Amino acid sequence: MSVLEAKMVTKQYQMGEVTVQALAEVDFAVAKGDFVAVMGPSGSGKSTLLHLLGGLDEPTSGEITLAGRPISRLSDDEVTIVRRRKVGFIFQFFNLVPTLSAAENVALPLLIDGRNIKEEQQKIINLLEMVGLGERADHKPDQLSGGQQQRVAIARAFVNDPEIVLADEPTGNLDSKSGTAVLNLLRQFCRELQQTIVMVTHDPRAASFANKVVFLKDGNIIQELPIAHNDGHEEDIRAIMRVMRELEL
Amino acid sequence: MFQLGFIRFNSPLILVFRNLWTRWVRTLLTMTGIIVGVGAMVAVNTTNKSTIQAISSFFDEAAGRSDLIVETAVSGETFATDTINRVRRVPGILAVAPSIVGVTVPAAEAAQWEQQLSISGGAVPGTSFWLMGRDLEADTAVHEYNLSEGRLPTAAETSYNVVLVEDYAADKGIEVGEDFAILTPGAGAVNLRVIGLIAKEGIGITNDGVLGIANLAVVQELFNLTGEVNQLELVVDEDIAADTDRLEALRTELDDQLGTSLTVKRPASRGEAVANSLGTYQLGLNFFSVVSLFVGSFLIYNAFAMTIVERTREIGMFRAIGMTRRQIGVMVLLEAGMLGLFGSVIGVGFGLLLAQFLARIVSSFSGQTVEQVTAVPTDLAQAIAIGLAVTIVAAILPAIQAARVSPLQALRIQANLDEGRWQETGLRFGPLTIFATLLILYQVPLRPAVTFPVGSNAIFAMLLGATLCIPILTKPIERLLRPFILLLFGNEGRLGSSNINRAQGRTTLTVAALMVGISMVVGIEGMTLSFETDIMDWVDTALGGDLFVRSPLQMRPDVEARLLALPEVTAVTKSRYIATRLFSPDGEDEYAIFNAIDPATYLNVASIRVQDGPAPAELVQQLATGDAIWVGADVAQKYNLHVNDEVVLETRRGRRPFRIAAIVIDFAGGETTTVTGSWNDLRRYFGVTDVSTFLVRLAPAASLPAITDTIENDIGRNLNLIVESKQEFEDKMRTLSAQAFSLFDVLGLIGLVVGGLGVINTMLMNVLERTRELGGLRSLGMTRRQVRRMILAEAATIGVMGGLFGVAFGAVLADVFLVGLRAVGGFVLNLQTPYTAIAVSFVIALVLALAAALYPAWRASQVNIIQAIKNE
Numbered sequence A: 001m002s003v004l005e006a007k008m009v010t011k012q013y014q015m016g017e018v019t020v021q022a023l024a025e026v027d028f029a030v031a032k033g034d035f036v037a038v039m040g041p042s043g044s045g046k047s048t049l050l051h052l053l054g055g056l057d058e059p060t061s062g063e064i065t066l067a068g069r070p071i072s073r074l075s076d077d078e079v080t081i082v083r084r085r086k087v088g089f090i091f092q093f094f095n096l097v098p099t100l101s102a103a104e105n106v107a108l109p110l111l112i113d114g115r116n117i118k119e120e121q122q123k124i125i126n127l128l129e130m131v132g133l134g135e136r137a138d139h140k141p142d143q144l145s146g147g148q149q150q151r152v153a154i155a156r157a158f159v160n161d162p163e164i165v166l167a168d169e170p171t172g173n174l175d176s177k178s179g180t181a182v183l184n185l186l187r188q189f190c191r192e193l194q195q196t197i198v199m200v201t202h203d204p205r206a207a208s209f210a211n212k213v214v215f216l217k218d219g220n221i222i223q224e225l226p227i228a229h230n231d232g233h234e235e236d237i238r239a240i241m242r243v244m245r246e247l248e249l
Numbered sequence B: 001m002f003q004l005g006f007i008r009f010n011s012p013l014i015l016v017f018r019n020l021w022t023r024w025v026r027t028l029l030t031m032t033g034i035i036v037g038v039g040a041m042v043a044v045n046t047t048n049k050s051t052i053q054a055i056s057s058f059f060d061e062a063a064g065r066s067d068l069i070v071e072t073a074v075s076g077e078t079f080a081t082d083t084i085n086r087v088r089r090v091p092g093i094l095a096v097a098p099s100i101v102g103v104t105v106p107a108a109e110a111a112q113w114e115q116q117l118s119i120s121g122g123a124v125p126g127t128s129f130w131l132m133g134r135d136l137e138a139d140t141a142v143h144e145y146n147l148s149e150g151r152l153p154t155a156a157e158t159s160y161n162v163v164l165v166e167d168y169a170a171d172k173g174i175e176v177g178e179d180f181a182i183l184t185p186g187a188g189a190v191n192l193r194v195i196g197l198i199a200k201e202g203i204g205i206t207n208d209g210v211l212g213i214a215n216l217a218v219v220q221e222l223f224n225l226t227g228e229v230n231q232l233e234l235v236v237d238e239d240i241a242a243d244t245d246r247l248e249a250l251r252t253e254l255d256d257q258l259g260t261s262l263t264v265k266r267p268a269s270r271g272e273a274v275a276n277s278l279g280t281y282q283l284g285l286n287f288f289s290v291v292s293l294f295v296g297s298f299l300i301y302n303a304f305a306m307t308i309v310e311r312t313r314e315i316g317m318f319r320a321i322g323m324t325r326r327q328i329g330v331m332v333l334l335e336a337g338m339l340g341l342f343g344s345v346i347g348v349g350f351g352l353l354l355a356q357f358l359a360r361i362v363s364s365f366s367g368q369t370v371e372q373v374t375a376v377p378t379d380l381a382q383a384i385a386i387g388l389a390v391t392i393v394a395a396i397l398p399a400i401q402a403a404r405v406s407p408l409q410a411l412r413i414q415a416n417l418d419e420g421r422w423q424e425t426g427l428r429f430g431p432l433t434i435f436a437t438l439l440i441l442y443q444v445p446l447r448p449a450v451t452f453p454v455g456s457n458a459i460f461a462m463l464l465g466a467t468l469c470i471p472i473l474t475k476p477i478e479r480l481l482r483p484f485i486l487l488l489f490g491n492e493g494r495l496g497s498s499n500i501n502r503a504q505g506r507t508t509l510t511v512a513a514l515m516v517g518i519s520m521v522v523g524i525e526g527m528t529l530s531f532e533t534d535i536m537d538w539v540d541t542a543l544g545g546d547l548f549v550r551s552p553l554q555m556r557p558d559v560e561a562r563l564l565a566l567p568e569v570t571a572v573t574k575s576r577y578i579a580t581r582l583f584s585p586d587g588e589d590e591y592a593i594f595n596a597i598d599p600a601t602y603l604n605v606a607s608i609r610v611q612d613g614p615a616p617a618e619l620v621q622q623l624a625t626g627d628a629i630w631v632g633a634d635v636a637q638k639y640n641l642h643v644n645d646e647v648v649l650e651t652r653r654g655r656r657p658f659r660i661a662a663i664v665i666d667f668a669g670g671e672t673t674t675v676t677g678s679w680n681d682l683r684r685y686f687g688v689t690d691v692s693t694f695l696v697r698l699a700p701a702a703s704l705p706a707i708t709d710t711i712e713n714d715i716g717r718n719l720n721l722i723v724e725s726k727q728e729f730e731d732k733m734r735t736l737s738a739q740a741f742s743l744f745d746v747l748g749l750i751g752l753v754v755g756g757l758g759v760i761n762t763m764l765m766n767v768l769e770r771t772r773e774l775g776g777l778r779s780l781g782m783t784r785r786q787v788r789r790m791i792l793a794e795a796a797t798i799g800v801m802g803g804l805f806g807v808a809f810g811a812v813l814a815d816v817f818l819v820g821l822r823a824v825g826g827f828v829l830n831l832q833t834p835y836t837a838i839a840v841s842f843v844i845a846l847v848l849a850l851a852a853a854l855y856p857a858w859r860a861s862q863v864n865i866i867q868a869i870k871n872e
Ligand SMILES: Nc1ncnc2c1ncn2[C@@H]1O[C@H](COP(=O)(O)OP(=O)(O)OP(=O)(O)O)[C@@H](O)[C@H]1O
Pocket: A013, A014, A015, A020, A021, A022, A040, A041, A042, A043, A044, A045, A046, A047, A048, A049
């Protein structure tokens, strides 16, 4: 059963006279509890796909269904409500509100939804502890390291029990140690809480944390690779790199 | 246990609060716009009201317990004592207190006496000494005398005994038991014996305390007015006094009974005439205070638009995680509301402080001391409401802009906000708006009632139009300025000056804020200069004469012959001012001054600038024939009068019709309605033959000091003549107009302050937004000093542009003000270009912009390279 489904999705950008085809009739589905990595060369349409899946942008044609709702046909306000309740985002640049503490940043989606924050306090504490920042709840973003900021962002992405979490290069701005911590967290959310995650990345090592890797080129999905997780990461990384070489990515 | 209190919010309000708190520099700047705007409004409003309040409470206090006052319809004249008995017989009247005033000067000061003018055209209180004769027995029912020393005169007193006001006596060093000499019309200097002192309160505040009280009969004797009084103060039965309708009925009844030569008034209504004479002036002040608020709203808009730019990424993230457009918009408006509320409350406080200062200026020239500044709570509440509303309205566009931010902005490294199409909008609407408003201001005939509201709104529309024109012109002007900036700031200057094209909206509004400030200064100076120039011109040509001969007492007409007998004197003409009431064909009636001139000699000394009517020679001929007057263009405008219309004047012989023979350019009365008629009519209808002023023309070679000495000390020995040269008179007028316009200068200054704040805001914003870029430049080897110079160059470009636009718009504004002065006050003036003000304003704009950029420039130079390039 897929949580998220894209059918024949095309995205074109009009740049004056020139039409840029970012996605060409892409079919894509994510099953509940899946952790999918999207890979591909720069300009292949990874971010575009992610934006469309999260309802941040509209496809030129095709249909996207998220948690049973045809988001490509909803009004802006309706899509916004879907994002608010069903989607979590993790950005490359963390995008925390600098004026709010870590805990407050995590609580933000609930606040926006008009929920009573008092009743949700325990959940927020739990989340912060899960990402290893139980002691930093009161810190402002500028008092946290990049890795810590991204972990706050992860807690924020999961606070509304989303149907799906979308992450664009979540480790792109982090050193490898912090990156690993973030990836482990994502994996943990996926395994323990049956959360569904789609993550865009350049990095074969990051992709090896997923259950499946989807390869994009020139706006087309050209290959899918399941990850075995048998002999540790090194084996999986080699498998991913092999596919990349075959596809001349 | 883990601390659970870490989440301190439960509503989106917290986001707003945190934002205001964390970005406190911005918050403060935005708030200053509101504070200054609301403050100016409150200050002007409070000052105006306090002035009126002071005027009416002055008349209240001086009135004591009296409920009604009987005076001659032509105020200041006398009437027979037998009226007292007629009034006493009226049922409901409990007490009648008569009084008479002899206006004079202490003999010791006669030589230094000078006529003091006030903006309302009347004399400044306290310039002359008032000897008031009272019936002290009847007075017990009306006034309480707070005697601090000695005793009061008795009702039977026949010796020349007087009571002075304590402060005045102390000022002059006079003690009880000593003599005090005053001038009298009959007997020259007369010694009065000071028998007591009263406090400066109640009746003691009359004429600012420059007052002596003697027995009625004594004053009547000294001033040749036996059997005459000026005024009766009446105390009415309590029940009637407490009931406004019954009091008014009694007043009308008495008024009818006493005939047209006398009027019956409530004490408070005497203050109204004085208050009315300040009307145009107060209207002008109100207008400027609204302009200040308007400029303030520019600043507010600018600041909000900037925070939106700055927070684009953050807003994009909010949208991505599920905030609707509406929620975003509401959040921005909430922020505006909060700032507006705080700013307005502080603004009210600032306004009240400023009002103290303005009240002092008003006191200095209006002839009314405004000691206490009192604010009406509902007015303050209204000011807060207006401040709040203006802030929210100013934030509407930024709120819409914020709501339009795409969630994708959150994912960009460098967020870029669509700045809107300033240039396109400007091209489309800017010139059109200006053209339309000019059309309204100059071509559409407006009814007087709507002139002020329509006119001031048109000026606002024009301000908007001018603002819209700015983005069209910034690029070409920047290009023109570049060589100069390069000269001043070197290569950094090139970088800085071209930066102003980056954020068009921001540049536009900053230039606009400066423009409004500068244009207010230039406009005000233009108006002041035109006013002064035309008055001086009028003094020169129309008023004519080289000398004015006056006296603290009125003079006998035969002085004319004695003046003419002097070899240096080539011509003399006499004039006399007398108070009257004017009834216009439209049914308006108001206090006025009848200025009687001598048609036979007037043109020998003075000239007339006729705007509508016969040539001067013919005009004086018509006045000589009688029952004709001329009026100034201001009066004609005010009462909608045309040549050959008829107005009615109150005279001693009752109400008489007078034909308008001509409309002339005349500033004689200041803001008080003045009509000019003939000497003959003065004698016939007012029964007056003495003279207020002789205008004297001298032979070209005459020596001014010598002739002054001859007139004052030979002819004038016993007549107490005072000579004033035209130069002295001109200086006096100049000082008066400078004082009157100084209030406007304060408001212009406020406009400049707001403009400066706008520059700080913009430059700071530019610096914050470009932290990364600045870090990059530093890493490439730009020194801190170079960074500072670059920022300053940018500010200088903005300053020069603000100056250019401000001067251009100010010139238009000055002309519009003159049109407004003509429409509202009836002054017909020719526009003078205030070159000094323009040059100074220009320098001010530049210096202000540079000064305002000092802090941002310093901030820019402190940018930490590592952090800046890491800064996301
Ligand atoms: N707003 C836009 N306007 C025009 N073209 C765009 C826009 N956004 C993306 N594109 C184009 O669409 C194509 C796909 O872009 P996309 O950002 O999805 O690539 P990507 O795979 O995420 O690349 P990268 O790995 O560099 O992030 C590119 O050719 C890009 O130039």
